[in-house]
Amino acid sequence: MSGIVLGIDTATSVSAGVAAAGRVLATRTLEGDRNHVEQLQPTIDAVIAEAGISLSDLTGVAVGMGPGPFTGLRVGIVTAQVLAEALGVPLHRVCTLDVLAAQWERPPADFVVVTDARRREVYWARYRDGERVDGPNVTSPGLVPAGPGAGPGAGLCAQVESSPGAPGAVSGGVLAARASELPDPGAVPLYLRRPDATVSTRRKSVLVVPGRRS
Amino acid sequence: MSEPLILGIESSCDETGVGIVRGTTLLANEVASSVEEHVRFGGVVPEVASRAHLQAFVPTLRRALAAADVDLGDLDGIAVTAGPGLMGALVVGIAAAKALAAATRTPLYGVNHLVGHVAVDVLEHGRLPGGSVALLVSGGHTSLLRVGDIATDVTEIGSTIDDAAGEAYDKVARLLGLPYPGGPVIDRAAADGDPSAISFPRGLTGPRDRQRHRFDFSFSGLKTAVARWVETRERDGLDVPVADVAASFQEAVCDVLTAKAVDACAAVGSDRLLIGGGVAANSRLRGLLEERCAAAGIALRRPRPGLCTDNGAMIAALGAQVVERGLPPSPADLGADSGLPVSRILV
Numbered sequence A: 001m002s003g004i005v006l007g008i009d010t011a012t013s014v015s016a017g018v019a020a021a022g023r024v025l026a027t028r029t030l031e032g033d034r035n036h037v038e039q040l041q042p043t044i045d046a047v048i049a050e051a052g053i054s055l056s057d058l059t060g061v062a063v064g065m066g067p068g069p070f071t072g073l074r075v076g077i078v079t080a081q082v083l084a085e086a087l088g089v090p091l092h093r094v095c096t097l098d099v100l101a102a103q104w105e106r107p108p109a110d111f112v113v114v115t116d117a118r119r120r121e122v123y124w125a126r127y128r129d130g131e132r133v134d135g136p137n138v139t140s141p142g143l144v145p146a147g148p149g150a151g152p153g154a155g156l157c158a159q160v161e162s163s164p165g166a167p168g169a170v171s172g173g174v175l176a177a178r179a180s181e182l183p184d185p186g187a188v189p190l191y192l193r194r195p196d197a198t199v200s201t202r203r204k205s206v207l208v209v210p211g212r213r214s
Numbered sequence B: 001m002s003e004p005l006i007l008g009i010e011s012s013c014d015e016t017g018v019g020i021v022r023g024t025t026l027l028a029n030e031v032a033s034s035v036e037e038h039v040r041f042g043g044v045v046p047e048v049a050s051r052a053h054l055q056a057f058v059p060t061l062r063r064a065l066a067a068a069d070v071d072l073g074d075l076d077g078i079a080v081t082a083g084p085g086l087m088g089a090l091v092v093g094i095a096a097a098k099a100l101a102a103a104t105r106t107p108l109y110g111v112n113h114l115v116g117h118v119a120v121d122v123l124e125h126g127r128l129p130g131g132s133v134a135l136l137v138s139g140g141h142t143s144l145l146r147v148g149d150i151a152t153d154v155t156e157i158g159s160t161i162d163d164a165a166g167e168a169y170d171k172v173a174r175l176l177g178l179p180y181p182g183g184p185v186i187d188r189a190a191a192d193g194d195p196s197a198i199s200f201p202r203g204l205t206g207p208r209d210r211q212r213h214r215f216d217f218s219f220s221g222l223k224t225a226v227a228r229w230v231e232t233r234e235r236d237g238l239d240v241p242v243a244d245v246a247a248s249f250q251e252a253v254c255d256v257l258t259a260k261a262v263d264a265c266a267a268v269g270s271d272r273l274l275i276g277g278g279v280a281a282n283s284r285l286r287g288l289l290e291e292r293c294a295a296a297g298i299a300l301r302r303p304r305p306g307l308c309t310d311n312g313a314m315i316a317a318l319g320a321q322v323v324e325r326g327l328p329p330s331p332a333d334l335g336a337d338s339g340l341p342v343s344r345i346l347v
Ligand SMILES: [Zn+2]
Pocket: B113, B117, B138, B140, B277, B309, B310
């Protein structure tokens, strides 16, 4: 991708970076997976300053569409959408797991990328010869294929081997540099789970007094 | 700066709102609602609402800018609901507001949703004189506020101790086999009923409650009383007169709301009452308030229904009041506060 691109991802922790002509100028990834709305914009401001540019110099905005815990995930997506809209530049969407895969400089031929989906589940995808061949999925950690793995959730799966050089956290800088090469997952975030909600059923009687437990 | 041009963003529940005002002049008020998506669940599902906010935000922003015929570069500030509301929903609007403020290099003001419901009236009836009482009634809130200054001094003098008034409407509608949301359908059903047909309880109006809960509300007992009455009829094999139940229930709600609002005006020494929130569109509430306020010599201010429900214009209106008073913008690490107290007008 030519020009100057801002990369944003909040599918795991808060990450932002700037790349020019495919080269990373600045990148920051925060520890922890909370407080996305508090921390994202200050992190963007910091990488913009570190890259020595201003927001109006951007020629594109790239964003990780997940999968990731919903509330945090949406912070990055809406931020990227609004920045692209307000600056009048294109928005590039990528799968966050693809970014982690792309961060691995000398990856094995076959590996998985895993992130924490909470509720004792993980998000994962499998890559072979640089292509995503399975996923993104959300399953229990035990269902992730065995072998070498990357990503902040790799340690949650006993059968996934930690390997030297495997990226552990998303890089907003690499996201910005590589976004144009990665497939577009579409406009809808990669939620992978339905909202928790039950269709309302018959009402409970108020005439029957429920039995009390002592 | 004489009349600041402010864009307001609202996303605390199921409406995505973007409004634009110049001072006290309304320029745009665009709302995308996800209410239809919640109907089959019988109430707002937070995750469904949050997903809808993300989808609706940029299109709503575009419509608002087009309607107001302004460019982002013209704005003097961005205001956004910081709370109270649904966490996952609030966060979408706040993140969007921060990005917009950064891109346009304008200050950001995180403001209180409840105070926004009061502030919106300046768009219709001009600046608020100090010392007013406001009654807020909607699906999410039922409170009485004393408004000293809309941007700096608002205190809650009473609120519901259980369900919000709008929630009670939803629950009674469901009980009567009427669809969600309950407010408008009960209002319509009640039009053909007799409000004195059934004597339902008026929560927290007894002599003892008046000491501790003079300005508080309770609708949970009323809802249970309606349920018990309906079920008893059904058990005895009798028809349920839906119109009479709706009218009698509505009368009980509106009687308490108006009596306490008028009493609050007397206690505070105010001759002005404002009403806001979705239930302020209710025809019986409006009628009874007009009657009782006139009898008590209180001037009633009510914004038109389109401004009573959640929207971005109310947030922009409050933002403009904040900017006109020269108050400082919110910090860069502004977050959402789902339980933001009404006394925190600017975060
Ligand atoms: Zn509201």
